[in-house]
Amino acid sequence: MDAVKQHQQEEYQQFIKDKIPKPNLLRNAVAAFVVGGLICDVGQFISNFGQSYFNLNKDDTSAFTAIVLVFLGALLTGLGIYDQIGRFAGAGSVVPITGFANSIVSPAMEFKREGYVLGVGAKMFIIAGPVLVYGFSSSVALGILYLLFSI
Amino acid sequence: MEYVRAFIVGGTICLIGQILMDTTKLTAARILVLFVTAGVVMAGLGIYEPIVEWGGAGATVPLTGFGYSLGKGAIEEVKKAGLLGAFTGGIKATAGGIAGAVTFGYIMAVLFNPKTKP
Numbered sequence: 399m400d401a402v403k404q405h406q407q408e409e410y411q412q413f414i415k416d417k418i419p420k421p422n423l424l425r426n427a428v429a430a431f432v433v434g435g436l437i438c439d440v441g442q443f444i445s446n447f448g449q450s451y452f453n454l455n456k457d458d459t460s461a462f463t464a465i466v467l468v469f470l471g472a473l474l475t476g477l478g479i480y481d482q483i484g485r486f487a488g489a490g491s492v493v494p495i496t497g498f499a500n501s502i503v504s505p506a507m508e509f510k511r512e513g514y515v516l517g518v519g520a521k522m523f524i525i526a527g528p529v530l531v532y533g534f535s536s537s538v539a540l541g542i543l544y545l546l547f548s549i
Numbered sequence: 550m551e552y553v554r555a556f557i558v559g560g561t562i563c564l565i566g567q568i569l570m571d572t573t574k575l576t577a578a579r580i581l582v583l584f585v586t587a588g589v590v591m592a593g594l595g596i597y598e599p600i601v602e603w604g605g606a607g608a609t610v611p612l613t614g615f616g617y618s619l620g621k622g623a624i625e626e627v628k629k630a631g632l633l634g635a636f637t638g639g640i641k642a643t644a645g646g647i648a649g650a651v652t653f654g655y656i657m658a659v660l661f662n663p664k665t666k667p
Contacts, residue, residue, distance in 0.1 A: 421571045423568075423571055423572075426567050426570075426571055427564055427567055427568060427571075429567075430560075430563045430564050430566065430567035431560035431561065431563060431564045431567075432560065433563070434559050434560045434562065434563025434564070434566075434611070435555070435556035435557065435559045435560030435563070435607070436556070437559065437610060438555045438556060438558070438559025438560070438604075438606050438607040438610045438611070439552050439555050439556050439559070439606070439607075441555070441559075441606035441607075441609070441610035442551060442552055442555040442605055442606035442607070443552075444606075445605070445606050445609075446551075457642070460609055460618065461644070461645030461646065462645070463606065463609070463610070464615075464643070464645055464646030464649065465645050465646060465649035467610065468646055468649040468650040468653055468654075469649060469653045472650070472653040472654050472656070472657040473653070473657060475657060475661075476657035476658070476660060476661030477661065478661075478663075478664035481664070488567050488570060488571075489563050489564075489566030489567035489569075489570050489577075489580065490560075490563040490567065492563075492566060492570075492577045492580060492581065493562060493563045493566040493580065493581075493584060493611045493612055493613075494559070494563070494610045494611050494612070495610055495611070495612065495614075495615060495646065495650075496610075497577075497581070497612070498581065498612060498615070498650060499650050499653065499654055501577070501578070501581065502650055502651070502654035502658075503654050503657045503658050503661075504663075506654060506655070506658030507657075507658045507661060507662060507663045508663050510658065510659075510662070514659070518655065518658050518659065519655075522651070522654055522655065522658065524578075525577070525578045525581060526650065526651075526654075528578060528581075528582050529578075529581050529582055529585050529612070530647070532582045532585060532586050533585040533586065533588075533589065533615065533616055533619050533639075534619070534639060534640065536585075536586050536589040536590070536616075536619070536620070537589050537616075537619035537620050537622065537623040537638070537639030537640075538623065538635050538636055538639065540589055540590075540592065540593045540620045540623050540624065540635075540639075541623030541624060541626070541627045541634060541635025541636070541638055541639070542632070542635045543593065544593070544623070544624045544627050544635075545627050545631065545632060545635060548627075548628075
């Protein structure tokens, strides 16, 4: 009897699941906006802190902010907290630079059993690698274009 | 006010990412690549500079800001060192974040193990 009831419940839950429109655009958009905005505010705070307490100049401030945020993103990923934020926030946690750190730590932890060179060392760059490849290449291309047009 | 502006700009950039993820087949990895490249292009076109001026960390913290730093660094260095600067400028400007991400990323991956997924 219980087995039948459970089966019915499962069927009903599946039925509900099919009925719910997926993905919920508005809910996702609001979550991404709010969490993304909050992470940037944390960045703003770190930036202001670096400027006033360490008297950093403009370039050093942005480096300082990036380093602290990347540290926080990596630590929270290690602790399993960042993925929980990510489940709620979607792109709100992916797009900030903390998400870049998350994209390094997640696969590196996952593939640790394959060793520290081809496991951790290589899999760190599953997502970060392409980001750096396209980022570096396009910046070099931009520099060359700028040179050509400024002559 | 500074925090409100950072919140609005940062939130909006993430919102664009979310809409792209939900309405197209772009994965998170492709979004990141797209945003970095877009940042470099916008740095080249001079569009991103005013966004940074207004939005502060709201513009520099998202990956488009990383791309902007790469692009701006390359241009600044070309002004100083010519062709060589095209190769050194971008990475010089972002060296801290990249070295930090790789080093801290490695340390955290060694220290922690993945949590079992529910």
